[in-house]
Structure formats: structure tokens, C-alpha cells
Amino acid sequence: MKYVVLLGDGMSDVKLDQLGGKTPLQAARTPHMDYMAQRGKMGLARTVPEGLPPGSDVANLSVFGYDPRCCYTGRSPLEAASMGVDLGADDVAFRVNLVTLLPQRGQLLMQDYSAGHISTDEGRVLIEDMQKHFGNAEFQFFPGVGYRHLMVWRSGREKLSASPPHDITGKNIIEFLPKGEGAERLIDLMNSSQMLFNRHPVNKSREEAGKLQANSIWLWGHGRSPKIDTFSQRFGLTGAVISAVDLIKGIGICAGLDIINVPGATGYIDTNYRGKAEAALKALEARDFVYLHVEAPDEASHSGNLEHKLKAIEDFDELVVGPVLEGIRRFGSFRILCTPDHPTPIPLMTHTGEPVPFVIYSGEETVHGDASGYDEAAALATGLYLQEGHRMMELMLRG
16 A cells, blocks of 8 residues: 655635635646545645644644644754754754845835745855854854755753744834843844845845845744654654655654655745656655655745745646656555645735645545535535544545
């Protein structure tokens, strides 16, 4: 038996006037997901337990089959695992976003959480300069991918609150700066980055090209290293993870799964969808399970770009779901779980903790409930509801 999770990050949404009262999943052309919904087991699952933040970290832990209430310690420790950065028992990891801040009428606004989706090469130069000027035995900066990077506070403080920058687009940052024990140290580093990045060669080049400048870092998503059972220990299966995002790779590493890097996987709408599908099918030749994650719908939602979100959903269906659905049949018995991790509504440009539609398809021409297609309303109509999202994995594996 082969098992695959096909995850379209942030696909779920709300009804939009621009789409005549439809959600993006309802409006997009998704024949392959519709096919599975009409023949598989479909329902809704709450991937974000009450009291936890509706982040991709919490939600993807649920989809992987882990109860976040038992193992969630923060986003950045998972990203650190993906990047090969060791954390001591007392170390605290922080996500470092390269962002664009906009001075306006005496306020400082969060203009763009990704500095215009700055390239990995440009981001690396800026973060390496942060390490050169401000790194020491206590604070260390590590370059990642695009706008996503890492800082480790050795023997650091964790009784802090810090807002995700994609939650505060267009808002005055002053009220969202880190708060709590040691917050002033973090704010000082953020302020220092603004002085370092002002007229930095990377930003001069971006300005000349008409691109947004990365004029600050933003620190958030902190936590200490988690302790979780491996996927093999929990479910008795070998497996692999395919994603462009360090967070998802980090969960995979903590779960003892192999990480498969696909050339051209960017975490955006220009990602190598087809390459991911081909890599997943190849991985199944020697493994039981593959978790294939596509970030593009979520990034489009954070930008408030409906056109890009529709394209990302349709490309996911055509270039990932379709080829996997066709290619997996050669292995004989299989099950596919297709789901978002959380909703990312276009009007909000951030995550919510509402239940997400899921479908489990095993190649059998059976129908559960009366699912007409793959979307939020069709999932609700089946009557199948999982209050604990991590039960989706058990449902797929055990049938």
C-alpha cells in the first residue's frame, strides 16, 4: 500500500463577491480534485486546536498526524531542523523575515512581509551581513530561502509574544513589536537592521530595478526544540517530504522522514509543480509514504492576489494532483489524502483556524455522502467532521 498527502497550503477561503459568491476552490477549475471528491471519503477537519495560533506549523503538524497540543513548541525550531542548525536545550530559535516598512504620516507601516519576494541570493547577502555586524556568541543569524531566514538566541528567553508580519500588512508596526522578557533585545536588533540595510548595495540594486527594498528584519515564531516520535515509530511507515518551505522540511526531519529537494521549487506561483509530482512518484518506489506540500496558494492569499490564488489552485490540480493520481495506479493499492492545512482568506490576507475540506481517495469507485466536487460547501454537506485534525492521517492509513 502506498500513501500520499497532497497539500495545497491555504487553498481554503471564504465566499467572495468578485467570484459571484463562490470561494476560490469553487470558482477554480479542479477536475482531478473533483474526481476524487466524487469517489472518495470527503469531509471537514479542524487542523488548528482551540487555543493555538492558526499557523502553518500547527496545522501541518496535524496533517502529518501529530497532535500539536502535545508537541508544538513554535515555528522556528522546525525551520532550524530543516536548515541543519543545532539547538541546545536552552536555545530559542526565531524566524527572521526580510520585510519592507513604509513611513507614513508619523507611523511605520508593514508594507510587505516578504520584501517583494526577495530572491534567495539577495536575502543571503543581507543575512550574512547581519551576522557579520551583529552576530556573536549569543545571537546568530543563518540564511535561508527567499525572505525566510533564522536567528538563534543561545540560552535565550521564550516568554515573549511576537506577531507574524503577514498578519499586519498595512498596519502600524509599533503596537505589534515583540513584547515580554527580553523584547528590548529583539527590538534593538530590528532597529539595527534598518540602519544596516539603509542604502545597502542589495537595496540600491532593487531600488534601481523598481523593486521593494528589504529595509528591516522582523523577528517572530520563536520556540525551543520539539520532541516528537518519528513517523516510523508512530505509524510504522517509511516516507519522504517534498516542499520548498523550511518549516515543512523541518517537521519531516523531526519525524525522521527523508527530504527530497526538487530543482525549481520556489514556494511561490512559479514553482516546479510537475517536478514535485514526478519526485513524489519516484520516491514511492522505495518508500511507503510521501508528503507533497505546495506553498503557492498561501503566498497568493497573503498578498491579497485573487488571480494568483486561482492560478495556484488550478496549477496544483493540473500539474500535481492529476499526474500523481494517474501515476500512483502502477503501484496497485494506494490512498491519497488531499487537503489544505488551514484557510487563508483573501480578504484577511492571513490564516484562520476554521475547518478545512479534505478527501481521501483509494481508487475505489465509492461515494461518501453527496460530495459534488472539491470545495468547502461540498465537504460540509457530507456530514463528516473531524474535530481533531490529526485524525485525518489515521483515517487515511487505517481506511
